[in-house]
Every structure is written in C-alpha cells, then in structure tokens.
Amino acid sequence: MTYKAEYIWIDGTSPTAKLRSKTRILADGAELPIWGFDGSSTNQAEGHASDRVLKPVASFPDPIRGGDDVLVMCEVFNIDGTPHESNTRAPLREVAEKFAAQESLFGIEQEYTFFQGSRPLGFPENGFPAPQGGYYCGVGADEIFGRPVVEKHLENCLAAGIGISGINAEVMPGQWEFQVGPLSPLEVSDHLWVARWLLYRTAEDFGVSATLDPKPAKGDWNGAGAHTNFSTRKMRESYDAIIEAAESLGRDDKPLEHIKNYGAGVEGRLTGAHETAPWNEYSYGVSNRGASVRIPWQVEVDQKGYIEDRRPNANVDPYVVTRLIVDTCGSALEKAGLV
Ligand code: ADP
Ligand code: MN
Ligand code: MN
Ligand code: MN
Numbered sequence: 001m002t003y004k005a006e007y008i009w010i011d012g013t014s015p016t017a018k019l020r021s022k023t024r025i026l027a028d029g030a031e032l033p034i035w036g037f038d039g040s041s042t043n044q045a046e047g048h049a050s051d052r053v054l055k056p057v058a059s060f061p062d063p064i065r066g067g068d069d070v071l072v073m074c075e076v077f078n079i080d081g082t083p084h085e086s087n088t089r090a091p092l093r094e095v096a097e098k099f100a101a102q103e104s105l106f107g108i109e110q111e112y113t114f115f116q117g118s119r120p121l122g123f124p125e126n127g128f129p130a131p132q133g134g135y136y137c138g139v140g141a142d143e144i145f146g147r148p149v150v151e152k153h154l155e156n157c158l159a160a161g162i163g164i165s166g167i168n169a170e171v172m173p174g175q176w177e178f179q180v181g182p183l184s185p186l187e188v189s190d191h192l193w194v195a196r197w198l199l200y201r202t203a204e205d206f207g208v209s210a211t212l213d214p215k216p217a218k219g220d221w222n223g224a225g226a227h228t229n230f231s232t233r234k235m236r237e238s239y240d241a242i243i244e245a246a247e248s249l250g251r252d253d254k255p256l257e258h259i260k261n262y263g264a265g266v267e268g269r270l271t272g273a274h275e276t277a278p279w280n281e282y283s284y285g286v287s288n289r290g291a292s293v294r295i296p297w298q299v300e301v302d303q304k305g306y307i308e309d310r311r312p313n314a315n316v317d318p319y320v321v322t323r324l325i326v327d328t329c330g331s332a333l334e335k336a337g338l339v
Pocket of ligand 4: 227308
C-alpha cells in the first residue's frame, strides 16, 4: 500500500515569493525522502542547470486528503548542498540556535482578503460597499463574506495540527484574520506557511481566491498586516525586559532594516492612517494601536508578557520577521543582562 506526501516549498518569485507544491507517492512506512524540482519554472534557476533539491523539515497530517497522507514543508537547496538564496529558513535556523537559551515565542496574526474575480468578496459589481465600521467581528449576511471558507480552513488547520489560536472577521468586507502561536521561531513560521497553503487550497474548493496583498482595496479601506507578537522567557517575567525589547527595535538603523524586510509594499500600508504608524517613524506605546510597537494594556498591568510589532505586512515572510526580531531584541536583552 502507499500514502501521498504533498511537498510544499517557497519559490523565488520577487518581490513576494509564492507557495508551490507537488505530490509524491510513497510506500507505506517509507520515510520522507529528499526530492527535486525544476527551478527554472519557479524563478529558482536558469534553464541549463535547473535541478533544485527539496529537503523535508516539518510534516503534518493532510486534512484534505485524510488517511495517512501528509503535508510536508521543505527547504530548498542547491545540488552542492548549500541553501538556495531563496531559502530564508536556513539563516533563521542559525539565529534561532544562537539565541535558543532566551526561549523566544511568537504569535503571528495573519490578515488576508478573499477575492472573487477582480473584486474583494462582498464588494458589489458597481461602486463600493458601505464604509468600514460594522464588518470587524461582525455577524450577518450583510456584513460577512466567506464564513464557510473560513470555518473550513480553521477545521483543516486543527486537523493538520497547526498551532492556530483564533480567527476573526476584519475591518474590510471579505477580509479575515487567523492567529498562529505562541510557538518557537521555526515552528511558528513553518506552521504559518502551511496554514497559508491550506488557506489557498481550501478556498480553491469554494471557487474563491485568498490574497495576502497588503493593500487589496485602494482608498479608505484598511490594509492587511501580520502583527507579530513576541516574547522571551525574561519578557514573560519582567517589565524591564519588555521595555528593553521595545526600545531596541527603535535604535540606530534598526527601524529601517526591519521595515525593508517586512513585506513588499509596506510603505503603502503604513501611512499613519487606518491604525498604523508611519513607516519612517518608529514609536512604541502601551495600548497604542497607532504605534509601530504596542505593549498590550494587560502586559502593563501584569508587568510582564509580550510586545506586538504592528508593522509587518500580510505578505511578510515569517522566517525573515522572526529572524530579525530574535536577532535585534535578543542581542539587546543579552547586552542589558536581561536574559
Ligand atoms: P490583537 O488584540 O492584536 O488583535 P490577537 O488576539 O489577534 O491580538 O493576537 C495576539 C497574539 O499574541 C496571538 O497569536 C497569541 O498567540 C500571541 N501571544 C500571546 N501571548 C504571547 C507571548 N507571551 N509571546 C508571544 N506571543 C504571544
Ligand atoms: Mn488580531
Ligand atoms: Mn487584525
Ligand atoms: Mn494585533
């Protein structure tokens, strides 16, 4: 007998990489082998030497096919064994290892938008829906578009063992959010990429598409972000560590270094309007949804917990944002003796 393994990887499309996958039939009980693909079709190679290598790094029960079938998250390597330049997981492995003793945890809020044809789901064929105000966490057919897809996606994530922790309808019609975490940097990123794959795959069966476009509707409509919540063990114990982490993200050239890697089109979303801080001004504050980094009010009350970096775009690469935050905050906390 056999089982099916869906090998999933991140391609080399610029400026925002896409997910790809293909199916391998394996003998029952067989381990997941290293596999290959044609990198010239994924912006990962030139035609004359196009073999690229897929190395399984995490596997999940496949909730769509069921049975013993699995979803397999992979890293991409060159045939000489070096990580391919599109492989952003490889540098995260090193940084996560370096700061492992700090026990970093992340919870990422993934916002996204359903589309049908050229319009967000719920936008009328002509003109626009009623302005924002009633859609966020709303209920009713006049405000909610795509709930059956969202519920199916949630079920699929849970059946796959994704560390999903919640869902909600967002501020714009057809816009939704799910949260993954808290988990370690590598886990939260692997789980988020597979949850994204499941989102696209689930929506396929309903004839709608989902996009991580950070500004899916021009005009007075909220963009789509990926608020990244972060803590170390010390931050979960001490407010000094919370403040040091928030401060460290604003020091020297850190704001720009982070912003540049927080997803294509981030300047178009972080305008200062729609619950964002301007992309070129770093700020942090308690309870402040107009700041770059928010310290939740409960964290101030408890004098411990986590911080929320509100800047990352919906289309951010979680391997990149978690690496930058662990590196910046981890180094600063180490230097301050807050470990
Ligand atoms: P918001 O009020 O910003 O919409 P959400 O409830 O959507 O907040 O998301 C909060 C996220 O913070 C969740 O993903 C949760 O797992 C995460 N989180 C909670 N505690 C911690 C922690 N100590 N470290 C990192 N992430 C955390
Ligand atoms: Mn949220
Ligand atoms: Mn949100
Ligand atoms: Mn948030």
